[in-house]
Amino acid sequence: MKSRTLVRSATALVAAVALLTACSSGSDPDAKAAGDGPETLTVWIMKDSVSAEFLARFSDGFEQQHKDLKLDIQIQEWDGIGEKVTAALASTDAPDVIEVGNTQVAQYAASGGLTDLTDRTGDLSGDDWLPGLAEPGKIDGKQFGIPWYAANRVVIYHKELFEKARITAPPKTRAEWIDATEKLDKGKTQGIYLPGQNWYTLAGFIWDEGGDLAVEDGGTWKGALDTPEALAGMEFYGQLQALGKGPKDSDEAKPPQAEVFAKGDVAQVISVPGGAKIIEEQNPQLAGKLGFFPIPGKTADKPGSVFTGGSDLIIPAASAHQKGAYEVVKALAGEKWQTDMAKTMSYVPNQTSLAGALSGDEGSAAMAAGAAQGRATPNTPNWAAVEATNPVKQFMTAVLTGTDPKTAGVKASASITKTLGS
Structure with missing residues (x-):
C-alpha cells in the first residue's frame, strides 16, 4: 500500500x-x-x-x-x-x-x-x-x-455438554442461541468462549442489523461504529460474551482459543471448522465429540452474516x-x-x-x-491500514469494560474515518 x-x-x-x-x-x-x-x-x-x-x-x-x-x-x-x-x-x-x-x-x-x-x-x-x-x-x-x-466461521460445540444441558438441536436464531448458552453456562462449564476482541464475529452481528464498519458517502469513506445498527450488533455481542469467561481485552489468539476449548469445560467456540482438528490434537479425548452449526441469524430462515x-x-x-x-x-x-x-x-x-x-x-x-x-470488509484500498491499528478492537474492549457505547463508537468511527481518508 x-x-x-x-x-x-x-x-x-x-x-x-x-x-x-x-x-x-x-x-x-x-x-x-x-x-x-x-x-x-x-x-x-x-x-x-x-x-x-x-x-x-x-x-x-x-x-x-x-x-x-x-x-x-x-x-x-x-x-x-x-x-x-x-x-x-x-x-x-x-x-x-x-x-x-x-x-x-x-x-x-x-x-x-x-x-x-x-x-x-x-x-x-x-x-x-x-x-x-x-x-x-x-x-x-x-x-x-x-x-x-x-x-468462514461457524460454531464448534461440545456435544456431550449440550446433551447434559438437554439441548437436543443446535439453535437457529439469536434468541435460541442466547437461551441455549445460558443453560450451558452453569457450574464449571463456560457457555461459550468468546474473547472481547473477536471483531470478525462482531462484524457479522453488525451486518445482520443492517449496519457496517464503514460506509462510503459521495466518494468519502467514514467509520460507522456509532450508528444505531452497529451499536445493536455490539449489544448482542456483549450479551453472548458475558456467558463465558473470555478476556475482554484480547482476541482469539491470546490465549489460543483452541487450547482453551481443549480443556473440556467450554461448550462453544466460534472458529473456522478446521479449528476442530487443532482442538482434537490438543485433547484427543474430544475426538468424535465435536459438532458444528452455522452462526445463528435473527430469524430461523437464514444463518447469520459472516466474514468471508x-x-x-x-x-x-x-x-x-x-x-x-x-x-x-x-x-x-x-x-x-x-x-x-x-x-x-x-x-x-x-x-x-x-x-x-x-x-x-x-x-x-x-x-x-x-x-x-x-x-467482506469495506471495499477500499485503505482498509488494511485500519486493521493495522484496529480501532474496532479498541471499541469492543471499551464497551465491554463499561464505556458508554455511543461515546466509544464515536471515537472509533473518527479514527476509522481519519485512516480511510489519509
Whole structure:
C-alpha cells in the first residue's frame, strides 16, 4: 500500500508503451509462430492454499485440455507478498495469473495494473458467486478479482455438554442461541468462549442489523461504529460474551482459543471448522465429540452474516498471454475444479449451487450454509491500514469494560474515518 501511489504512474506508462507497441506491430500478443511449442503461463499460488496433489492434478488436467498451453506454477510466501505483487503489476514481465486475498483486490486495482474481467462474469457463472468473495473483487463497478475459494466461521460445540444441558438441536436464531448458552453456562462449564476482541464475529452481528464498519458517502469513506445498527450488533455481542469467561481485552489468539476449548469445560467456540482438528490434537479425548452449526441469524430462515475469507484470482494487465491466462482462471473457477478443491481442501466453492460438494462433512456443510450470508470488509484500498491499528478492537474492549457505547463508537468511527481518508 505504501508504494501504491508510486507505482500508479509507472503502471500507466508501462500500459501505454505496451499498447503503442501492440498497435504498431499489428500482432496478437497471444499469437505464436508456426512450429513453436506450447505457450508457458506463469501462475502464482500462495503457500498452503491448496495441496501439492491438487495442483498436480489440475496442471495435468489443464494441459491435457489445452495442448497449446503449459503451466509454470510458482508457490509464493504470504510474508511480503503485497510488495511483490505490486512490483509485478508495474513490471513488463508480470506473471499471468495471481492468487490474492479477497480483501487485497482493491489495493491492487488502485495501481491500475489489473485486467478488467467484467465482460467475462457471465461466462464464469458470476450470478451464482458467493457475495463475500465477489464483492471485494469488484471495484467501481468493474470485476477485477474472480472468486476462487472461501472459508468462514461457524460454531464448534461440545456435544456431550449440550446433551447434559438437554439441548437436543443446535439453535437457529439469536434468541435460541442466547437461551441455549445460558443453560450451558452453569457450574464449571463456560457457555461459550468468546474473547472481547473477536471483531470478525462482531462484524457479522453488525451486518445482520443492517449496519457496517464503514460506509462510503459521495466518494468519502467514514467509520460507522456509532450508528444505531452497529451499536445493536455490539449489544448482542456483549450479551453472548458475558456467558463465558473470555478476556475482554484480547482476541482469539491470546490465549489460543483452541487450547482453551481443549480443556473440556467450554461448550462453544466460534472458529473456522478446521479449528476442530487443532482442538482434537490438543485433547484427543474430544475426538468424535465435536459438532458444528452455522452462526445463528435473527430469524430461523437464514444463518447469520459472516466474514468471508478466501482468495480471488487476478490477471495482471502486463501479462503477455491474456487469452491463456483467462483459460486458467476459467478452469480454476469452474465447476470441475471447484468441486475437486472443495472435497480435497474442505473449502467452500465460489458458487452457491456447488455447496453440495461439502455435504458429507458436518463442519464444511455448516460453513457452506453460512457462506451464503458471507460479507467482506469495506471495499477500499485503505482498509488494511485500519486493521493495522484496529480501532474496532479498541471499541469492543471499551464497551465491554463499561464505556458508554455511543461515546466509544464515536471515537472509533473518527479514527476509522481519519485512516480511510489519509
